[in-house]
Amino acid sequence: MPRFNPLTDIPDLAGRVCLVTGASSGLGEQTVAQIAQHNPAKIYLAARNRGRAEAAMKRIKATFPAAATSAIEILDLDLASFESIKAAAFRVNKEVDRLDILQLNGGIAVTPHASTQDGYEIQFGTNYLGHALLTQLLMPKLLATTRLPDADVRIVSMSSVGHKSFSAKDGLLFDQLKSDIKTTSGSRLYGQAMLSKALFAFELAKRYPQITSSSLHPGTVKTRVWSGDKDFNPILRYLVINPLVLLSGVSVKEGAKTQLWCSFGKDVRNGAYYEPVGKVGKESALARDAELSRKLWDWTETELKTHGAPGWPEK
Incomplete structure:
Protein backbone atom coordinates (compact mmCIF):
# COMPACT_ATOMS: atom_id res chain seq x y z
CA MET A 1 0.00 0.00 0.00
CA PRO A 2 1.51 3.37 -0.98
CA ARG A 3 2.25 5.87 1.74
CA PHE A 4 1.21 9.38 0.85
CA ASN A 5 1.92 12.60 2.69
CA PRO A 6 0.25 15.52 0.89
CA LEU A 7 2.66 18.02 2.42
CA THR A 8 5.74 16.33 0.96
CA ASP A 9 4.40 14.18 -1.89
CA ILE A 10 2.39 16.76 -3.82
CA PRO A 11 4.92 18.38 -6.16
CA ASP A 12 5.42 22.06 -6.85
CA LEU A 13 2.38 23.05 -8.91
CA ALA A 14 3.74 26.28 -10.37
CA GLY A 15 1.79 27.14 -13.51
CA ARG A 16 -0.77 24.36 -12.98
CA VAL A 17 -4.55 24.79 -12.80
CA CYS A 18 -6.85 22.57 -10.72
CA LEU A 19 -10.61 22.35 -10.28
CA VAL A 20 -12.40 20.61 -7.40
CA THR A 21 -16.18 20.18 -7.35
CA GLY A 22 -18.18 20.00 -4.14
CA ALA A 23 -15.43 21.98 -2.42
CA SER A 24 -17.37 24.03 0.13
CA SER A 25 -16.97 21.40 2.88
CA GLY A 26 -15.61 17.97 3.75
CA LEU A 27 -13.29 16.16 1.38
CA GLY A 28 -13.57 18.77 -1.33
CA GLU A 29 -12.57 21.60 0.98
CA GLN A 30 -9.68 19.56 2.35
CA THR A 31 -8.51 18.71 -1.17
CA VAL A 32 -8.44 22.39 -2.12
CA ALA A 33 -6.58 23.18 1.11
CA GLN A 34 -3.87 20.61 0.43
CA ILE A 35 -3.41 21.61 -3.22
CA ALA A 36 -3.31 25.30 -2.29
CA GLN A 37 -0.15 24.78 -0.25
CA HIS A 38 1.86 23.80 -3.34
CA ASN A 39 1.94 26.97 -5.41
CA PRO A 40 -0.65 26.31 -8.15
CA ALA A 41 -1.41 29.03 -10.68
CA LYS A 42 -5.11 28.71 -9.88
CA ILE A 43 -7.54 26.46 -8.02
CA TYR A 44 -11.24 26.60 -8.72
CA LEU A 45 -13.24 25.92 -5.57
CA ALA A 46 -16.48 24.81 -7.23
CA ALA A 47 -19.66 24.74 -5.16
CA ARG A 48 -23.41 25.21 -5.40
CA PRO A 65 -0.56 29.64 6.18
CA ALA A 66 0.98 28.24 2.99
CA ALA A 67 -2.42 28.57 1.31
CA ALA A 68 -3.06 32.14 2.45
CA THR A 69 -1.73 33.68 -0.75
CA SER A 70 -2.82 30.89 -3.09
CA ALA A 71 -4.98 31.77 -6.09
CA ILE A 72 -8.22 30.13 -4.96
CA GLU A 73 -11.28 31.24 -6.90
CA ILE A 74 -14.88 30.32 -6.23
CA LEU A 75 -16.68 28.76 -9.18
CA ASP A 76 -20.48 28.72 -8.99
CA LEU A 77 -21.51 25.18 -9.93
CA ASP A 78 -24.77 23.34 -9.32
CA LEU A 79 -24.26 19.77 -10.56
CA ALA A 80 -28.03 19.25 -10.73
CA SER A 81 -28.41 22.00 -13.35
CA PHE A 82 -27.06 21.73 -16.89
CA GLU A 83 -27.30 25.50 -17.30
CA SER A 84 -25.15 26.05 -14.23
CA ILE A 85 -22.62 23.49 -15.46
CA LYS A 86 -22.44 25.10 -18.90
CA ALA A 87 -21.88 28.53 -17.35
CA ALA A 88 -19.13 27.21 -15.09
CA ALA A 89 -17.35 25.43 -17.94
CA PHE A 90 -17.64 28.51 -20.16
CA ARG A 91 -15.96 30.60 -17.47
CA VAL A 92 -13.10 28.14 -16.95
CA ASN A 93 -12.51 27.74 -20.69
CA LYS A 94 -12.42 31.51 -21.07
CA GLU A 95 -10.19 32.29 -18.09
CA VAL A 96 -7.38 29.72 -18.27
CA ASP A 97 -5.28 28.25 -21.06
CA ARG A 98 -4.76 24.91 -19.31
CA LEU A 99 -6.41 22.51 -16.85
CA ASP A 100 -4.21 19.92 -15.17
CA ILE A 101 -6.36 18.35 -12.42
CA LEU A 102 -10.12 17.84 -12.55
CA GLN A 103 -11.46 16.47 -9.27
CA LEU A 104 -15.03 15.20 -9.66
CA ASN A 105 -15.59 15.20 -5.92
CA GLY A 106 -19.02 16.74 -5.39
CA GLY A 107 -22.15 14.73 -4.81
CA ILE A 108 -25.03 13.62 -2.61
CA ALA A 109 -25.81 10.36 -0.83
CA VAL A 110 -29.08 8.45 -0.28
CA THR A 111 -31.26 11.54 -0.52
CA PRO A 112 -35.06 11.45 -0.76
CA HIS A 113 -36.46 10.74 -4.21
CA ALA A 114 -36.31 13.73 -6.54
CA SER A 115 -35.23 14.84 -9.99
CA THR A 116 -32.61 17.28 -11.23
CA GLN A 117 -33.62 20.52 -12.93
CA ASP A 118 -33.33 18.66 -16.25
CA GLY A 119 -35.47 15.69 -15.21
CA TYR A 120 -32.98 12.99 -14.22
CA GLU A 121 -32.96 10.91 -11.04
CA ILE A 122 -31.32 13.21 -8.50
CA GLN A 123 -28.47 11.00 -7.28
CA PHE A 124 -27.51 9.78 -10.75
CA GLY A 125 -27.92 13.26 -12.20
CA THR A 126 -25.90 15.05 -9.53
CA ASN A 127 -23.15 12.53 -8.86
CA TYR A 128 -22.62 11.23 -12.38
CA LEU A 129 -24.43 12.99 -15.22
CA GLY A 130 -23.58 16.53 -14.12
CA HIS A 131 -19.94 15.56 -13.82
CA ALA A 132 -20.03 13.88 -17.23
CA LEU A 133 -21.29 17.09 -18.83
CA LEU A 134 -18.68 19.18 -17.00
CA THR A 135 -15.92 16.83 -18.12
CA GLN A 136 -17.13 16.84 -21.73
CA LEU A 137 -17.21 20.64 -21.84
CA LEU A 138 -13.73 20.89 -20.31
CA MET A 139 -12.21 18.05 -22.34
CA PRO A 140 -10.78 20.29 -25.11
CA LYS A 141 -8.90 22.23 -22.42
CA LEU A 142 -7.70 19.02 -20.77
CA LEU A 143 -6.52 17.62 -24.11
CA ALA A 144 -4.72 20.85 -24.96
CA THR A 145 -2.91 20.61 -21.64
CA THR A 146 -1.66 17.10 -22.43
CA ARG A 147 0.31 18.58 -25.31
CA LEU A 148 2.26 20.95 -23.07
CA PRO A 149 5.79 20.12 -21.87
CA ASP A 150 5.86 17.93 -18.73
CA ALA A 151 2.08 17.57 -18.76
CA ASP A 152 0.43 15.24 -16.24
CA VAL A 153 -3.31 15.66 -16.71
CA ARG A 154 -5.65 13.73 -14.42
CA ILE A 155 -9.38 13.27 -13.89
CA VAL A 156 -10.32 11.88 -10.47
CA SER A 157 -13.86 10.57 -9.89
CA MET A 158 -15.17 10.21 -6.36
CA SER A 159 -17.04 6.92 -6.13
CA SER A 160 -17.76 4.75 -3.10
CA VAL A 161 -17.61 1.21 -1.80
CA GLY A 162 -21.38 1.58 -2.10
CA HIS A 163 -21.02 0.79 -5.80
CA LYS A 164 -20.50 -2.83 -4.66
CA SER A 165 -22.87 -3.17 -1.74
CA PHE A 166 -25.83 -1.09 -2.93
CA SER A 167 -26.02 -1.26 -6.73
CA ALA A 168 -28.23 -3.68 -8.61
CA LYS A 169 -26.75 -6.98 -9.77
CA ASP A 170 -27.83 -6.24 -13.34
CA GLY A 171 -26.15 -2.83 -13.49
CA LEU A 172 -27.95 0.40 -14.37
CA LEU A 173 -31.65 1.22 -14.73
CA PHE A 174 -31.28 2.94 -18.12
CA ASP A 175 -35.02 2.94 -18.88
CA GLN A 176 -35.84 4.79 -15.65
CA LEU A 177 -33.06 7.35 -15.28
CA LYS A 178 -35.23 10.19 -16.63
CA SER A 179 -37.51 10.05 -13.59
CA ASP A 180 -37.23 10.09 -9.80
CA ILE A 181 -37.53 6.24 -9.70
CA LYS A 182 -39.67 6.18 -6.56
CA THR A 183 -40.06 2.41 -6.79
CA THR A 184 -36.34 1.94 -6.07
CA SER A 185 -34.67 2.48 -2.68
CA GLY A 186 -32.43 5.45 -2.10
CA SER A 187 -29.51 3.21 -1.21
CA ARG A 188 -29.77 1.31 -4.51
CA LEU A 189 -29.94 4.59 -6.42
CA TYR A 190 -26.85 5.77 -4.58
CA GLY A 191 -25.06 2.54 -5.51
CA GLN A 192 -26.07 3.05 -9.13
CA ALA A 193 -24.62 6.56 -9.14
CA ALA A 201 -13.24 6.62 -15.16
CA LYS A 222 -16.37 11.83 9.30
CA THR A 223 -18.20 14.24 7.02
CA ARG A 224 -21.75 15.58 6.79
CA VAL A 225 -22.66 13.12 4.03
CA TRP A 226 -24.95 11.10 6.34
CA SER A 227 -26.60 14.13 7.96
CA GLY A 228 -30.01 15.45 7.01
CA ASP A 229 -33.00 13.68 5.50
CA LYS A 230 -32.12 10.29 3.98
CA ASP A 231 -34.04 7.61 2.11
CA PHE A 232 -32.31 4.82 3.99
CA ASN A 233 -33.39 2.03 6.32
CA PRO A 234 -33.48 3.82 9.71
CA ILE A 235 -32.40 0.70 11.61
CA LEU A 236 -29.30 0.34 9.46
CA ARG A 237 -28.64 4.05 9.56
CA TYR A 238 -28.82 4.55 13.31
CA LEU A 239 -27.64 1.15 14.52
CA VAL A 240 -24.98 0.40 11.91
CA ILE A 241 -23.91 3.33 9.71
CA ASN A 242 -23.82 6.12 12.31
CA PRO A 243 -21.92 4.05 14.93
CA LEU A 244 -19.52 2.84 12.22
CA VAL A 245 -18.71 6.39 11.17
CA LEU A 246 -18.38 7.51 14.79
CA LEU A 247 -16.12 4.65 15.87
CA SER A 248 -14.03 3.94 12.78
CA GLY A 249 -14.38 7.03 10.63
CA VAL A 250 -11.23 9.01 9.85
CA SER A 251 -10.79 12.76 9.65
CA VAL A 252 -11.31 14.60 6.36
CA LYS A 253 -7.55 15.26 6.30
CA GLU A 254 -6.91 11.51 6.31
CA GLY A 255 -9.89 10.77 4.07
CA ALA A 256 -8.72 13.14 1.32
CA LYS A 257 -5.43 11.30 0.90
CA THR A 258 -6.75 8.79 -1.64
CA GLN A 259 -8.09 11.41 -4.04
CA LEU A 260 -4.91 13.44 -3.61
CA TRP A 261 -2.85 10.32 -4.29
CA CYS A 262 -4.92 9.72 -7.43
CA SER A 263 -4.15 13.30 -8.46
CA PHE A 264 -0.42 13.29 -7.82
CA GLY A 265 0.79 9.78 -6.99
CA LYS A 266 3.45 8.21 -9.20
CA ASP A 267 1.91 4.78 -9.71
CA VAL A 268 -1.73 5.54 -10.56
CA ARG A 269 -3.07 3.16 -13.21
CA ASN A 270 -5.25 4.65 -15.91
CA GLY A 271 -8.87 3.61 -15.42
CA ALA A 272 -8.32 1.97 -12.04
CA TYR A 273 -10.49 2.14 -8.92
CA TYR A 274 -8.72 2.71 -5.60
CA GLU A 275 -9.45 2.34 -1.91
CA PRO A 276 -7.38 3.95 0.88
CA VAL A 277 -4.62 4.63 0.15
CA GLY A 278 -3.78 3.40 -3.32
CA LYS A 279 -5.19 -0.11 -2.90
CA VAL A 280 -6.16 -1.39 -6.35
CA GLY A 281 -8.37 -4.25 -7.52
CA LYS A 282 -11.14 -3.80 -4.96
CA GLU A 283 -13.91 -2.86 -7.38
CA SER A 284 -16.91 -4.95 -8.34
CA ALA A 285 -17.05 -6.97 -11.55
CA LEU A 286 -19.66 -4.53 -12.89
CA ALA A 287 -17.22 -1.64 -12.50
CA ARG A 288 -14.97 -3.40 -15.03
CA ASP A 289 -17.72 -4.49 -17.40
CA ALA A 290 -16.57 -3.17 -20.80
CA GLU A 291 -19.99 -3.60 -22.39
CA LEU A 292 -21.73 -1.75 -19.56
CA SER A 293 -19.21 1.11 -19.56
CA ARG A 294 -19.60 1.51 -23.34
CA LYS A 295 -23.40 1.46 -23.03
CA LEU A 296 -23.30 4.11 -20.30
CA TRP A 297 -20.97 6.26 -22.40
CA ASP A 298 -23.21 6.04 -25.47
CA TRP A 299 -26.38 6.65 -23.45
CA THR A 300 -24.75 9.66 -21.78
CA GLU A 301 -23.59 11.20 -25.05
CA THR A 302 -27.06 10.83 -26.56
CA GLU A 303 -28.74 12.41 -23.54
CA LEU A 304 -26.31 15.32 -23.32
CA LYS A 305 -26.71 16.09 -27.01
CA THR A 306 -30.45 16.51 -26.46
CA HIS A 307 -29.52 19.35 -24.10
CA GLY A 308 -27.22 21.06 -26.58
CA ALA A 309 -23.89 19.57 -25.49
CA PRO A 310 -21.26 19.43 -28.27
CA GLY A 311 -20.26 15.77 -27.88
CA TRP A 312 -16.89 14.31 -26.98
CA PRO A 313 -13.92 15.78 -28.87
CA GLU A 314 -11.46 13.64 -30.82
CA LYS A 315 -8.50 12.54 -28.77
Whole structure:
Protein backbone atom coordinates (compact mmCIF):
# COMPACT_ATOMS: atom_id res chain seq x y z
CA MET A 1 0.00 0.00 0.00
CA PRO A 2 1.51 3.37 -0.98
CA ARG A 3 2.25 5.87 1.74
CA PHE A 4 1.21 9.38 0.85
CA ASN A 5 1.92 12.60 2.69
CA PRO A 6 0.25 15.52 0.89
CA LEU A 7 2.66 18.02 2.42
CA THR A 8 5.74 16.33 0.96
CA ASP A 9 4.40 14.18 -1.89
CA ILE A 10 2.39 16.76 -3.82
CA PRO A 11 4.92 18.38 -6.16
CA ASP A 12 5.42 22.06 -6.85
CA LEU A 13 2.38 23.05 -8.91
CA ALA A 14 3.74 26.28 -10.37
CA GLY A 15 1.79 27.14 -13.51
CA ARG A 16 -0.77 24.36 -12.98
CA VAL A 17 -4.55 24.79 -12.80
CA CYS A 18 -6.85 22.57 -10.72
CA LEU A 19 -10.61 22.35 -10.28
CA VAL A 20 -12.40 20.61 -7.40
CA THR A 21 -16.18 20.18 -7.35
CA GLY A 22 -18.18 20.00 -4.14
CA ALA A 23 -15.43 21.98 -2.42
CA SER A 24 -17.37 24.03 0.13
CA SER A 25 -16.97 21.40 2.88
CA GLY A 26 -15.61 17.97 3.75
CA LEU A 27 -13.29 16.16 1.38
CA GLY A 28 -13.57 18.77 -1.33
CA GLU A 29 -12.57 21.60 0.98
CA GLN A 30 -9.68 19.56 2.35
CA THR A 31 -8.51 18.71 -1.17
CA VAL A 32 -8.44 22.39 -2.12
CA ALA A 33 -6.58 23.18 1.11
CA GLN A 34 -3.87 20.61 0.43
CA ILE A 35 -3.41 21.61 -3.22
CA ALA A 36 -3.31 25.30 -2.29
CA GLN A 37 -0.15 24.78 -0.25
CA HIS A 38 1.86 23.80 -3.34
CA ASN A 39 1.94 26.97 -5.41
CA PRO A 40 -0.65 26.31 -8.15
CA ALA A 41 -1.41 29.03 -10.68
CA LYS A 42 -5.11 28.71 -9.88
CA ILE A 43 -7.54 26.46 -8.02
CA TYR A 44 -11.24 26.60 -8.72
CA LEU A 45 -13.24 25.92 -5.57
CA ALA A 46 -16.48 24.81 -7.23
CA ALA A 47 -19.66 24.74 -5.16
CA ARG A 48 -23.41 25.21 -5.40
CA ASN A 49 -23.74 27.62 -2.46
CA ARG A 50 -21.59 30.74 -2.73
CA GLY A 51 -21.91 31.63 0.95
CA ARG A 52 -20.60 28.24 2.01
CA ALA A 53 -17.87 28.45 -0.60
CA GLU A 54 -16.72 31.81 0.73
CA ALA A 55 -16.70 30.41 4.27
CA ALA A 56 -14.64 27.43 3.11
CA MET A 57 -12.09 29.67 1.44
CA LYS A 58 -11.77 31.74 4.61
CA ARG A 59 -11.23 28.58 6.68
CA ILE A 60 -8.58 27.30 4.30
CA LYS A 61 -6.60 30.54 4.29
CA ALA A 62 -6.91 30.93 8.06
CA THR A 63 -5.90 27.34 8.85
CA PHE A 64 -3.10 26.78 6.32
CA PRO A 65 -0.56 29.64 6.18
CA ALA A 66 0.98 28.24 2.99
CA ALA A 67 -2.42 28.57 1.31
CA ALA A 68 -3.06 32.14 2.45
CA THR A 69 -1.73 33.68 -0.75
CA SER A 70 -2.82 30.89 -3.09
CA ALA A 71 -4.98 31.77 -6.09
CA ILE A 72 -8.22 30.13 -4.96
CA GLU A 73 -11.28 31.24 -6.90
CA ILE A 74 -14.88 30.32 -6.23
CA LEU A 75 -16.68 28.76 -9.18
CA ASP A 76 -20.48 28.72 -8.99
CA LEU A 77 -21.51 25.18 -9.93
CA ASP A 78 -24.77 23.34 -9.32
CA LEU A 79 -24.26 19.77 -10.56
CA ALA A 80 -28.03 19.25 -10.73
CA SER A 81 -28.41 22.00 -13.35
CA PHE A 82 -27.06 21.73 -16.89
CA GLU A 83 -27.30 25.50 -17.30
CA SER A 84 -25.15 26.05 -14.23
CA ILE A 85 -22.62 23.49 -15.46
CA LYS A 86 -22.44 25.10 -18.90
CA ALA A 87 -21.88 28.53 -17.35
CA ALA A 88 -19.13 27.21 -15.09
CA ALA A 89 -17.35 25.43 -17.94
CA PHE A 90 -17.64 28.51 -20.16
CA ARG A 91 -15.96 30.60 -17.47
CA VAL A 92 -13.10 28.14 -16.95
CA ASN A 93 -12.51 27.74 -20.69
CA LYS A 94 -12.42 31.51 -21.07
CA GLU A 95 -10.19 32.29 -18.09
CA VAL A 96 -7.38 29.72 -18.27
CA ASP A 97 -5.28 28.25 -21.06
CA ARG A 98 -4.76 24.91 -19.31
CA LEU A 99 -6.41 22.51 -16.85
CA ASP A 100 -4.21 19.92 -15.17
CA ILE A 101 -6.36 18.35 -12.42
CA LEU A 102 -10.12 17.84 -12.55
CA GLN A 103 -11.46 16.47 -9.27
CA LEU A 104 -15.03 15.20 -9.66
CA ASN A 105 -15.59 15.20 -5.92
CA GLY A 106 -19.02 16.74 -5.39
CA GLY A 107 -22.15 14.73 -4.81
CA ILE A 108 -25.03 13.62 -2.61
CA ALA A 109 -25.81 10.36 -0.83
CA VAL A 110 -29.08 8.45 -0.28
CA THR A 111 -31.26 11.54 -0.52
CA PRO A 112 -35.06 11.45 -0.76
CA HIS A 113 -36.46 10.74 -4.21
CA ALA A 114 -36.31 13.73 -6.54
CA SER A 115 -35.23 14.84 -9.99
CA THR A 116 -32.61 17.28 -11.23
CA GLN A 117 -33.62 20.52 -12.93
CA ASP A 118 -33.33 18.66 -16.25
CA GLY A 119 -35.47 15.69 -15.21
CA TYR A 120 -32.98 12.99 -14.22
CA GLU A 121 -32.96 10.91 -11.04
CA ILE A 122 -31.32 13.21 -8.50
CA GLN A 123 -28.47 11.00 -7.28
CA PHE A 124 -27.51 9.78 -10.75
CA GLY A 125 -27.92 13.26 -12.20
CA THR A 126 -25.90 15.05 -9.53
CA ASN A 127 -23.15 12.53 -8.86
CA TYR A 128 -22.62 11.23 -12.38
CA LEU A 129 -24.43 12.99 -15.22
CA GLY A 130 -23.58 16.53 -14.12
CA HIS A 131 -19.94 15.56 -13.82
CA ALA A 132 -20.03 13.88 -17.23
CA LEU A 133 -21.29 17.09 -18.83
CA LEU A 134 -18.68 19.18 -17.00
CA THR A 135 -15.92 16.83 -18.12
CA GLN A 136 -17.13 16.84 -21.73
CA LEU A 137 -17.21 20.64 -21.84
CA LEU A 138 -13.73 20.89 -20.31
CA MET A 139 -12.21 18.05 -22.34
CA PRO A 140 -10.78 20.29 -25.11
CA LYS A 141 -8.90 22.23 -22.42
CA LEU A 142 -7.70 19.02 -20.77
CA LEU A 143 -6.52 17.62 -24.11
CA ALA A 144 -4.72 20.85 -24.96
CA THR A 145 -2.91 20.61 -21.64
CA THR A 146 -1.66 17.10 -22.43
CA ARG A 147 0.31 18.58 -25.31
CA LEU A 148 2.26 20.95 -23.07
CA PRO A 149 5.79 20.12 -21.87
CA ASP A 150 5.86 17.93 -18.73
CA ALA A 151 2.08 17.57 -18.76
CA ASP A 152 0.43 15.24 -16.24
CA VAL A 153 -3.31 15.66 -16.71
CA ARG A 154 -5.65 13.73 -14.42
CA ILE A 155 -9.38 13.27 -13.89
CA VAL A 156 -10.32 11.88 -10.47
CA SER A 157 -13.86 10.57 -9.89
CA MET A 158 -15.17 10.21 -6.36
CA SER A 159 -17.04 6.92 -6.13
CA SER A 160 -17.76 4.75 -3.10
CA VAL A 161 -17.61 1.21 -1.80
CA GLY A 162 -21.38 1.58 -2.10
CA HIS A 163 -21.02 0.79 -5.80
CA LYS A 164 -20.50 -2.83 -4.66
CA SER A 165 -22.87 -3.17 -1.74
CA PHE A 166 -25.83 -1.09 -2.93
CA SER A 167 -26.02 -1.26 -6.73
CA ALA A 168 -28.23 -3.68 -8.61
CA LYS A 169 -26.75 -6.98 -9.77
CA ASP A 170 -27.83 -6.24 -13.34
CA GLY A 171 -26.15 -2.83 -13.49
CA LEU A 172 -27.95 0.40 -14.37
CA LEU A 173 -31.65 1.22 -14.73
CA PHE A 174 -31.28 2.94 -18.12
CA ASP A 175 -35.02 2.94 -18.88
CA GLN A 176 -35.84 4.79 -15.65
CA LEU A 177 -33.06 7.35 -15.28
CA LYS A 178 -35.23 10.19 -16.63
CA SER A 179 -37.51 10.05 -13.59
CA ASP A 180 -37.23 10.09 -9.80
CA ILE A 181 -37.53 6.24 -9.70
CA LYS A 182 -39.67 6.18 -6.56
CA THR A 183 -40.06 2.41 -6.79
CA THR A 184 -36.34 1.94 -6.07
CA SER A 185 -34.67 2.48 -2.68
CA GLY A 186 -32.43 5.45 -2.10
CA SER A 187 -29.51 3.21 -1.21
CA ARG A 188 -29.77 1.31 -4.51
CA LEU A 189 -29.94 4.59 -6.42
CA TYR A 190 -26.85 5.77 -4.58
CA GLY A 191 -25.06 2.54 -5.51
CA GLN A 192 -26.07 3.05 -9.13
CA ALA A 193 -24.62 6.56 -9.14
CA MET A 194 -21.37 5.39 -7.57
CA LEU A 195 -21.08 2.54 -10.06
CA SER A 196 -21.55 5.06 -12.85
CA LYS A 197 -18.67 7.15 -11.51
CA ALA A 198 -16.36 4.12 -11.51
CA LEU A 199 -17.47 3.11 -15.01
CA PHE A 200 -16.89 6.68 -16.21
CA ALA A 201 -13.24 6.62 -15.16
CA PHE A 202 -12.84 3.16 -16.69
CA GLU A 203 -14.22 4.31 -20.05
CA LEU A 204 -12.39 7.66 -20.02
CA ALA A 205 -9.10 5.79 -19.76
CA LYS A 206 -9.88 3.83 -22.91
CA ARG A 207 -11.05 6.81 -24.94
CA TYR A 208 -8.48 9.35 -23.72
CA PRO A 209 -5.37 7.38 -22.72
CA GLN A 210 -3.22 10.52 -22.62
CA ILE A 211 -5.17 11.57 -19.50
CA THR A 212 -4.87 9.54 -16.30
CA SER A 213 -8.42 8.85 -15.11
CA SER A 214 -9.24 7.02 -11.89
CA SER A 215 -12.06 6.49 -9.40
CA LEU A 216 -11.96 5.88 -5.68
CA HIS A 217 -13.60 5.18 -2.36
CA PRO A 218 -12.20 7.54 0.30
CA GLY A 219 -12.89 5.22 3.22
CA THR A 220 -15.24 5.83 6.13
CA VAL A 221 -14.82 9.55 6.71
CA LYS A 222 -16.37 11.83 9.30
CA THR A 223 -18.20 14.24 7.02
CA ARG A 224 -21.75 15.58 6.79
CA VAL A 225 -22.66 13.12 4.03
CA TRP A 226 -24.95 11.10 6.34
CA SER A 227 -26.60 14.13 7.96
CA GLY A 228 -30.01 15.45 7.01
CA ASP A 229 -33.00 13.68 5.50
CA LYS A 230 -32.12 10.29 3.98
CA ASP A 231 -34.04 7.61 2.11
CA PHE A 232 -32.31 4.82 3.99
CA ASN A 233 -33.39 2.03 6.32
CA PRO A 234 -33.48 3.82 9.71
CA ILE A 235 -32.40 0.70 11.61
CA LEU A 236 -29.30 0.34 9.46
CA ARG A 237 -28.64 4.05 9.56
CA TYR A 238 -28.82 4.55 13.31
CA LEU A 239 -27.64 1.15 14.52
CA VAL A 240 -24.98 0.40 11.91
CA ILE A 241 -23.91 3.33 9.71
CA ASN A 242 -23.82 6.12 12.31
CA PRO A 243 -21.92 4.05 14.93
CA LEU A 244 -19.52 2.84 12.22
CA VAL A 245 -18.71 6.39 11.17
CA LEU A 246 -18.38 7.51 14.79
CA LEU A 247 -16.12 4.65 15.87
CA SER A 248 -14.03 3.94 12.78
CA GLY A 249 -14.38 7.03 10.63
CA VAL A 250 -11.23 9.01 9.85
CA SER A 251 -10.79 12.76 9.65
CA VAL A 252 -11.31 14.60 6.36
CA LYS A 253 -7.55 15.26 6.30
CA GLU A 254 -6.91 11.51 6.31
CA GLY A 255 -9.89 10.77 4.07
CA ALA A 256 -8.72 13.14 1.32
CA LYS A 257 -5.43 11.30 0.90
CA THR A 258 -6.75 8.79 -1.64
CA GLN A 259 -8.09 11.41 -4.04
CA LEU A 260 -4.91 13.44 -3.61
CA TRP A 261 -2.85 10.32 -4.29
CA CYS A 262 -4.92 9.72 -7.43
CA SER A 263 -4.15 13.30 -8.46
CA PHE A 264 -0.42 13.29 -7.82
CA GLY A 265 0.79 9.78 -6.99
CA LYS A 266 3.45 8.21 -9.20
CA ASP A 267 1.91 4.78 -9.71
CA VAL A 268 -1.73 5.54 -10.56
CA ARG A 269 -3.07 3.16 -13.21
CA ASN A 270 -5.25 4.65 -15.91
CA GLY A 271 -8.87 3.61 -15.42
CA ALA A 272 -8.32 1.97 -12.04
CA TYR A 273 -10.49 2.14 -8.92
CA TYR A 274 -8.72 2.71 -5.60
CA GLU A 275 -9.45 2.34 -1.91
CA PRO A 276 -7.38 3.95 0.88
CA VAL A 277 -4.62 4.63 0.15
CA GLY A 278 -3.78 3.40 -3.32
CA LYS A 279 -5.19 -0.11 -2.90
CA VAL A 280 -6.16 -1.39 -6.35
CA GLY A 281 -8.37 -4.25 -7.52
CA LYS A 282 -11.14 -3.80 -4.96
CA GLU A 283 -13.91 -2.86 -7.38
CA SER A 284 -16.91 -4.95 -8.34
CA ALA A 285 -17.05 -6.97 -11.55
CA LEU A 286 -19.66 -4.53 -12.89
CA ALA A 287 -17.22 -1.64 -12.50
CA ARG A 288 -14.97 -3.40 -15.03
CA ASP A 289 -17.72 -4.49 -17.40
CA ALA A 290 -16.57 -3.17 -20.80
CA GLU A 291 -19.99 -3.60 -22.39
CA LEU A 292 -21.73 -1.75 -19.56
CA SER A 293 -19.21 1.11 -19.56
CA ARG A 294 -19.60 1.51 -23.34
CA LYS A 295 -23.40 1.46 -23.03
CA LEU A 296 -23.30 4.11 -20.30
CA TRP A 297 -20.97 6.26 -22.40
CA ASP A 298 -23.21 6.04 -25.47
CA TRP A 299 -26.38 6.65 -23.45
CA THR A 300 -24.75 9.66 -21.78
CA GLU A 301 -23.59 11.20 -25.05
CA THR A 302 -27.06 10.83 -26.56
CA GLU A 303 -28.74 12.41 -23.54
CA LEU A 304 -26.31 15.32 -23.32
CA LYS A 305 -26.71 16.09 -27.01
CA THR A 306 -30.45 16.51 -26.46
CA HIS A 307 -29.52 19.35 -24.10
CA GLY A 308 -27.22 21.06 -26.58
CA ALA A 309 -23.89 19.57 -25.49
CA PRO A 310 -21.26 19.43 -28.27
CA GLY A 311 -20.26 15.77 -27.88
CA TRP A 312 -16.89 14.31 -26.98
CA PRO A 313 -13.92 15.78 -28.87
CA GLU A 314 -11.46 13.64 -30.82
CA LYS A 315 -8.50 12.54 -28.77
